[in-house]
Amino acid sequence: MVKNIATARNDFPILNQQINGEPLTYLDNAATTQKPQVVIDALTHYYETDNANIHRGVYTLAERATEAYEGVRQQVANFINAQTDEVIFTRGTTTSLNWVALGFARQLLQPNDEIIITVMEHHSNLVPWQQVALQTGAKLRYIEIDEHGELDLTQYGELLNPKTKFVAFTHVSNVLGTINPVKQMTKMAHDVGAYVVIDGAQAVGHFSVDMTDLDCDFYAFSGHKVYGPTGIGVLYGKRELLAEMNPVEFGGEMINLVERQTTDFKPAPAKFEAGTMPIAQAIGLGAALDYLTSLGWSAIEEHEQSLVTAAYQQLNKIDGLTIYGPAAGPTRSALITFNLNGVHPHDVATVLDTQGVAVRAGHHCAQPLMQTLGVSATTRASFGLYNNLADVERLIAALVETKEFFQV
């Protein structure tokens, strides 16, 4: 069934409430998205009718749960244009990226090999690489940003060399909103024989991603940022690389045969999914992907672009307000990070909250980027498919109030 984006807001029960006497204006979608009724219903339905542990049981209920869980793997594969056995379920983007760094990169890296990441990475695509570099003696190098908050591809080209073994970057910056040219960057890395790992946490859910087209080696995203439950995420890896990659966690269900001294693992994806996986959450993720598909990418993209364009134009008119990252347009995703001169972001967020407007203030788990920008914290408004122009108006009005309150 095709759904209409204009009425999508009604599908999210949480949005229908007041906060501090004002309508909830939820603008922290880059941190987590709200859940449509169909996702909540899928979780309830699973627990009310299908709950059993997967893969092990021979009884009907267990078969039903297994079928539902594996069905979502197939659905994710279709959603990102990959093969079913290239989709691993994880706890979220952070786990996905850690597994690549610890289970794949660590065994390949030699002293003086080089890992390239970008200065705009979230800590989840930064700290694992830093740790792997420390453990293997590899060097960690950074792609810098230009004055528009876009990656300096010339400098990236200069960093690449035959010692480069891994290049890891975010698809969309969670602070600058920059949509990176990931296909081009992947090609450049492959030209020197490096593996490419992409953090898709801020991309999936806003526009379509295609693993076959991108040709990256690994790609990670989270369920809870695509209108699905927390506790479920995805790691995509090319089939031949997943065959080489080691599991980071060991235990039940991921084995073929365990003897006293040795264990033979199952092939991917099972070898990575030790223990009881978040089954209900996977099924909830399936419902979320169905929901996105029913709205259609072009409607979601067009709607979010119209919001971010309106927000950018109006924020730009506020005296003493600095916006970070590219101008509204093809390289900016659905979020805007800014600072109000003379008011700390925490104070901004507190005043906004009294007016029902939920934004994020702080370093956004991107401290090296904050250091590069020369700020300790920023305020971020991030949009989702259910936001509307009234939300933008409320944000702007609340910021004007904030300025008046602090007399700046």
Added chain:
Amino acid sequence: MNLGNLSDLYRQLILDHAQHPHHHGELASADQTVTLNNPTCGDVIKLQVELKDNQVADLAFSGDGCSISQASASMMTDLVKGQSLPEVQHEIATFLEMLMGNNDADEDVDALGDAAVLATVVKFPARIKCATLAWKALEQAIGEANNHE
């Protein structure tokens, strides 16, 4: 517009301290320096303390933070400068209890001077760590000095 609560949090006294913090800067005579950060938001405070004759002879703070953290640091420095260490330690404990919403310390709260107004921060749980950062830095500075004796 619901600014009632807000005026509670941002009383004029707090805004005054935040905009014109006392004892802000570097302290050349410092014998203890503690740098603390609030990992949830990245705010940093550097607190420098000169301890003499079992007293806080002088102190100064610098760093980057929101109005609550800056005001709290400013009020704290006003309060403890020239006081004895046992007195200061008791006030730190009272302040931290107050910010945990613990009423047992009520009768001591008046002794906190301007800092007593920060009791309203309890109503804004996300901001409690902003208010306590400077006090934890002072607690640590005194603790480290004691360890070295």
